[in-house]
Amino acid sequence: MRLTLCALLCASSTILSAQYGGPRLFLDIPSFYLHTPDVEKTGERVGAGLEAAMNVGAHWGVTRLGVGTTFTLNPGAEDFSKTTLWRPYAILEAGAGLYRSNGNQCAKSHQSAFTALGKVGMRYDFNREAIAASEGVEPNALDFILGVELGYFFIRDVFRNTEFVLNGNYHTQAKVISANVGFKLFLNLRANR
Numbered sequence: 001m002r003l004t005l006c007a008l009l010c011a012s013s014t015i016l017s018a019q020y021g022g023p024r025l026f027l028d029i030p031s032f033y034l035h036t037p038d039v040e041k042t043g044e045r046v047g048a049g050l051e052a053a054m055n056v057g058a059h060w061g062v063t064r065l066g067v068g069t070t071f072t073l074n075p076g077a078e079d080f081s082k083t084t085l086w087r088p089y090a091i092l093e094a095g096a097g098l099y100r101s102n103g104n105q106c107a108k109s110h111q112s113a114f115t116a117l118g119k120v121g122m123r124y125d126f127n128r129e130a131i132a133a134s135e136g137v138e139p140n141a142l143d144f145i146l147g148v149e150l151g152y153f154f155i156r157d158v159f160r161n162t163e164f165v166l167n168g169n170y171h172t173q174a175k176v177i178s179a180n181v182g183f184k185l186f187l188n189l190r191a192n193r
Helices: 002-017 128-135
Strands: 024-036 046-058 061-073 085-101 112-125 142-154 160-171 176-188
Touching: 024 061, 024 160, 046 085, 046 176, 061 112, 085 142, 112 160
Parallel strands: none
Antiparallel strands: 024 046, 024 176, 046 061, 061 085, 085 112, 112 142, 142 160, 160 176
């Protein structure tokens, strides 16, 4: 499975780089979001996250490499400051679907654009103790994810925009579904300024 996933990610990036005038390059810096590492235990562990990622994409898909961290706590604990967890991570994802585009393929300013992707990827967690505490499973630093990403933004500036994003991911090793809702501030690195 790991070899298949790596081959899929490599193939996606190669296909994307061959698209017409070259790939679209977006730097998400930063993404900030509300986060729950397990939607079934949202009342026991919630928090926020921060991420930076480089995206190589086309109107129909994306490959993403990024780093970030989440900060979660148990809001129901008597002393919730003792339940706080930092969970830094690195991700590699590939998604297919509509990526920051619309019917005009973003050819016009002052209009809406959307993201609706199915994704696969890998996530490496640097704090293994936080995995055990937040998910209640044996720590495994490397996990594979299957997910969905939905986003919306209004094209007001070709170079710099903010996208509202909703993310859901199934973690195949931990067997949990995590969810994020927040914003991505992104730079279009191929925009002519």
